[in-house]
Amino acid sequence: MEFKKKLLALVAVSSLSVSMAACSGTNKPEAETPAANNNAQPSAAAGEAGALTPEAGAKLVIWESKDERVFTDEIAKLFTEKYNIPVQIDEIAPTDQVTRLTNDGPAGVGADVVVFPHDHLGRAASAQLILPNDSFAEETKKNNTDNAIQAVTFNNTLYGFPRAAETYALYYNKELVKEAPKSFEDVVAFSKTFTNKDKNKFGIMWETGNTYFNYPFIASTGGYLFGKNGTDKTDIGLNNEGALAGMKVYASLREILPVKSGDINPDIKRGLFTAGDVAMDINGPWELTGYKKALGDKLGIAPIPAIGGKPAVSFSGVKAWYVNSFSKYPNAAKLFAQFASSKEAQLLLHKKVGSIPTNKEAQEDPQIKNDPIISGFVAQFKNSQPMPSIPEMDSVWNPLDSALTEVWNNGKDPKQALDTAATRLKELINSGKKQ
Template sequence: MNCRAFLLVGLITLLVLLSACSAQSGTTPASQSDPSSATASPSANAGPSAEPTAPPEQVGSGTTKIVIWHRWEGEYYKAIKQIFADYAIKNNVQIELLLVPDVANKAQIAVPSGQGPDIIAWVNDRIGSSALNEIIQPLDDYGITPGYLREQFAPVAADAMIYRHRVYGIPESMEAMTFIYNKALIAADDVPASTDDLIAKAKEYNAAHPGTYFFVYNARGDIYAAAPWFHGAGVALVTPDGTTEIASENGVKAARLIKAFSEIMPQELGYDEANTLFMDQKAAIIMNGPWVIADYQAKGIDFGLAPIPVVSSSGQPGKPFVGVKLLMLAANAKNSQAAVELMKYYGSADVQMQLARVNKQVPANRQAQQQVKDDPIIAGFIAQTANGVPMPNSEFINAMWDPFNKMIEVIWTGAAAPEQAVQDAAALFEESVADLK
């Protein structure tokens, strides 16, 4: 390794260590849609206890009791609680709902000691680590097979439930970023069809409207937000066997695109900065997810949704990560069969349609998607999730966040050339994977 490469690896390593010390992780759909929930990327949570910190809520009064640990809150939770209340009364069961901070990590301690729930509600990226640690159990023996999933749910949601050829969850809803544009600033025909078109239009728009921007997103230091460009370029960020294609020729092309974006957007551009520009109508387009729609509506912005453009280097559309919220069956569930029946009900078309209408959730159930296709917002996100990549659900996702976030950071700031940055990130990823194997 030459001196310059050595220094660049050292720079990225230092940034990774600083990030770990500050417990800062990539922005994910889970963290944005549900501010109370932990991010789907790894975080440095100090010493979680096995005990939940909120009193339980109970619905129904039957002799069979099903305990659910979750992170649902506010108005979003009200609709979900009513769904379970209706089921409890109809089926003569008692359902206990516990709001558990840091639910995924607390389950790691509670389930082996027999203090855990029957059902864990979370996001699909924790499936692999939870299965390996025997915190959750596969559903195949209960009739929830890959075939069942693919018959009932959208392909991207079904695939997100499968780890090492076994099923570990029932999908609830999906989240992915897409293009959102301000109709007062540009017309639908102005939304770019390709990344070359995007850059050209951005340069023209920015020059004609000083102090405003054609396109913004959470561009600096966030691989989750950058994933559409790498996937669209033909790069698998994390493969099921724990490898990455980030350092490939296609990876370099995607990294160069990130660098090109840094020249048409503000240099300091995190999630809050990008969102504020769009909210203040100083940006015509933002790439964001369903978690932000209520804010835009409250602000009175007349907006539309459009697919992420084609990545010009490959001719393939930009493909965002699709995070899938789900219900998982705990390994030591006391009422496993009753819990599975409840999970199946929660994944049904009628339930997911209701939650989509009330909470504007993007349903994973195929029939529910058809029933809410008249809602342009939900339909827009459904269309984008159909062209997305499931959030990796293997244990190797934990090796991705810090190295790749820092790769995006050094590309954006110019601290490393794209060609070198992807090589350094791949090396650090491989080191992290080796520790996991």
């Protein structure tokens, strides 16, 4: 198709930079019930199975981040060329869009298509702010990874059009670490030859008191936060036998990283890693630009080492397009969301802002496979779990952060720490409080 050729041509000449899709939890909002969209009923366009006929006179407003607008400007231009639908782009931070849509949607002034991290989906769907991805559901499910589909599904309904993934992986200095470690046993062996606390040199460093980065020590060996793929708040698995096995590995690593959790933060870790005083760092793509600038060809990316003999399971986030349920042009909006999340669009997004594709064919494309940095993140994403998007996720951080700190700093028995965290989490959920 001509437009695919144009997209691929744009992909071939774009330059790489990196941005992040931050995630944050917020309270479930109240919203009016959206009015029925009677402008047009879905109908197949000739020659394009599953496509919709856009409403007469349709024009779209898209909300996009400042950092990723360079991509959306290009994709909107191509969309307009194909469908003759004008597109206006307004800069709104993705993490602010659900809150903004809560008021702007019912007022009829919200964007037709929005983009936000999947951990905001529960709020948006519960408040009926977004439409299901129905007309393109089968195509979306076929084209994207299962964990991406899981991330943009809420209460068994597919809402999102996935466009990019985010997870953390193992950064390593290839001048210091000749081969990425396959397991944490390998990490320990290397660190015993490198770590020197007196000289502030460490084989590996990560935020040991942060639940987000330590989820692999819960999930890799069989633990979980909520059952049924993160949707069942009554089934808490952060203190089961699997989680305990992983937490014992976590506790043992204090030997090679004898630093209190409060003394490890992004700034400290960044300085040590770029100076060559930390050989390995578990971190996300938001650090890629700075690390690449500092280390150049010495920078390597690999999946997180195995834990307890099991592949490490990280948290992942999925940024996706969603259609405003109050849009006057729902067909046109769905067409844009589909167009802007295709394989070619995701490859363009990667070239423009360094994103990780969720599209399975894009992940196997030479553009991604031949990029040793991004392919490392892709490998970890394939073995990740989407962060739960249910509102009760807001209550997880405080109890589990406290448990990690007690184990790491004070040597508390992992079982006692996890049991306390699970009890506290249940209390918070039952009381309706976050902290």
